[in-house]
Amino acid sequence: MAFKTIIEPFRIKSVEPIAWTTREERVAHLAAAHHNLFLLPADAILIDLLTDSGTGAMSTHQWAGIMEGDESYAGSPSWVRFRDSVQDIFGYAHVIPTHQGRAAERILFGIVCKPGDVVPNNTHFDTTRANVEFTGAEAVDLPIAEAREPGAEHPFKGNMDVAALEALIDRVGPGRIPLVMLTITNNSGGGQPVSMANARAVQAVCRRHGIPLYFDACRFAENAYFVKLREPGYADQTPKAIAQAMLRLGDGCTMSAKKDGMANIGGFLCTNDDALAQQEENLLILTEGYPTYGGLAGRDLEAIAIGLQEALHEDYLRYRITATRYLGDHLTAAGVPIVRPPGGHAIYIDARAFLPHVPPEQFPGVSLGCALYVEGGIRTVEIGTLMFKDAARHDLVRLAIPRRVYTQSHIDYVVEVVLHVWARRERLGGYGLTYAAPFLRHFTARLAPLKG
Numbered sequence: 001m002a003f004k005t006i007i008e009p010f011r012i013k014s015v016e017p018i019a020w021t022t023r024e025e026r027v028a029h030l031a032a033a034h035h036n037l038f039l040l041p042a043d044a045i046l047i048d049l050l051t052d053s054g055t056g057a058m059s060t061h062q063w064a065g066i067m068e069g070d071e072s073y074a075g076s077p078s079w080v081r082f083r084d085s086v087q088d089i090f091g092y093a094h095v096i097p098t099h100q101g102r103a104a105e106r107i108l109f110g111i112v113c114k115p116g117d118v119v120p121n122n123t124h125f126d127t128t129r130a131n132v133e134f135t136g137a138e139a140v141d142l143p144i145a146e147a148r149e150p151g152a153e154h155p156f157k158g159n160m161d162v163a164a165l166e167a168l169i170d171r172v173g174p175g176r177i178p179l180v181m182l183t184i185t186n187n188s189g190g191g192q193p194v195s196m197a198n199a200r201a202v203q204a205v206c207r208r209h210g211i212p213l214y215f216d217a218c219r220f221a222e223n224a225y226f227v228k229l230r231e232p233g234y235a236d237q238t239p240k241a242i243a244q245a246m247l248r249l250g251d252g253c254t255m256s257a258k259k260d261g262m263a264n265i266g267g268f269l270c271t272n273d274d275a276l277a278q279q280e281e282n283l284l285i286l287t288e289g290y291p292t293y294g295g296l297a298g299r300d301l302e303a304i305a306i307g308l309q310e311a312l313h314e315d316y317l318r319y320r321i322t323a324t325r326y327l328g329d330h331l332t333a334a335g336v337p338i339v340r341p342p343g344g345h346a347i348y349i350d351a352r353a354f355l356p357h358v359p360p361e362q363f364p365g366v367s368l369g370c371a372l373y374v375e376g377g378i379r380t381v382e383i384g385t386l387m388f389k390d391a392a393r394h395d396l397v398r399l400a401i402p403r404r405v406y407t408q409s410h411i412d413y414v415v416e417v418v419l420h421v422w423a424r425r426e427r428l429g430g431y432g433l434t435y436a437a438p439f440l441r442h443f444t445a446r447l448a449p450l451k452g
Contacts, residue, residue, distance in 0.1 A: 005408075006408050009315040018047075026044070027374055030374060035370055035431060040373070049346075050379045065302035066299040066302055069301065074292055076298045082305045089309075090255075093271070097288075107287075111279050112179060113137040113178055114136065114178075116136070118140055121180075123141045123143050142161045143159075143160070151353075155193075159198040169209050179251075184246070185345070200249060215246075217254070217255045218256045221243060222317065225320075226344060229321075257307065262306075263303045316404075327347050327414060330415045337353035348398050354397075360395055362450060363384070363447065365395040365397050366447055375420055376413070376414075381400065382398075433445060434446045
């Protein structure tokens, strides 16, 4: 018999206190942070859903691995265990460690992109887009039509529009496209998965035109579990086998191990291209470190090697996806507009639908995020006009759930706070910018509430 109560597939061995603040204190903290949730001190946060990147809890096996970390500058046995674990899952010839995913992006795009190039993706996330555009290339998002409707139900809203990819290649020519990238799961698109069929179709287009296919594989394990649940023919396969099959469709990947690597820091860049790998390692040495540590300590390599395998455990993935869906379904039942169906690592509230009286140029996602913090001490992140400027298709507020950190009672509290704000949504107003950096402005922007 299947019971309704969500039980975390772990026991709590150590606890960390979280900060209780008053509403008045939070109003003051927010003003001091110029109404940018990134600028808030972490000890002023009660439930931190800003990101699932590097914020998870590590297992006893990972902590044990940390104690075995070998800190040799070159050729550490920790590097060997890290490389073998990555290759076991990802299957690529060359594994290049980096301190986190954006470093892998910077190295890859810095080598293969030049001004005038075009990089298609199902949807670029913030650092991916910034690293592409920093080279002078153009980042183009090609989501399927269903992804443009937040409330539409579709099992694989993360898919790339294959016909649009073909049309783009015909328009600009394959010579201007150094690679095609698929982000699994599609973070900016609501944490939505990519189907195996779509990945195969994208690969076929790439092969036909001689264009490499790369995965942004940050949440590869969650994507694999969605394929198992939703795509015909995969119900009897393990998440690991599904992940291996999908990743082997590519020519390489970038990876932030702070997500489905279950670690607090780290990432890697993979490729099957020997000549490209040599260029990437040369740049790695210049900016990150020697190729067998890449800016990471040996203990970090050990934690990632173990975490990658743990992320594919089916009991963990069942809990992870069920807990996220629990949050999303409770909000939907109360009428709160979210991206449907619920994603893997986060719930995305549709801020434009939540606050229809606040136009995009007044940052409805910022307004909603600030209200959730003031009313309940919850920190979220805006994914919309502030983050992506004119490229924003939606204004979303992401509630990213750290791995193995919060319990069901924490999630029930989040539901209560969101519904409290939902009942008072007409009182919320827009915001204006007082400072913005040229790239990735959402990290350091300063805002102020608009009067009237």
